[in-house]
Amino acid sequence: MQKFGMSKVDTDGKPTDKGFWCHEKASTMMFRHIIETDRTGLLAEELSDTDVNHICDLILGEKGTSSRPWLFEIVSNPRNGIDVDKFDYMERDA
Secondary structure (H helix, E strand, O other), rough: OOOOOOOOOOOOOOEEEOOOOOOOOOOOHHHHHHHOOOOOOOOHHHHHHHHHHHHHHHHHHHOOOOOHHHHHHHOOOOOOOOOOHHHHHHHHOO
16 A cells, blocks of 8 residues: 555544555545535435445455455455556556
8 A cells, every 4th residue: 555644544534643645545535525425415325334334445455354355356456466446547548
């Protein structure tokens, strides 16, 4: 996980004096903000709090006690670094 000293966030993606800014935490912050500020209300209707937390765990790579740990490697793969984020960068930069 890349860390930058620009801003600080905790494991929930909220500002704190203890952590460091990283892409994954910023992504969870952005995702939660999109859900919270959706003016149509459709996202909140379709996604439960459990769904939102699970999606954030996928982004952060926090497997916990998931019955499908392989899903986490698709989104955030610490084993070899090949995940959907990398494919997105390759398509964009090609």
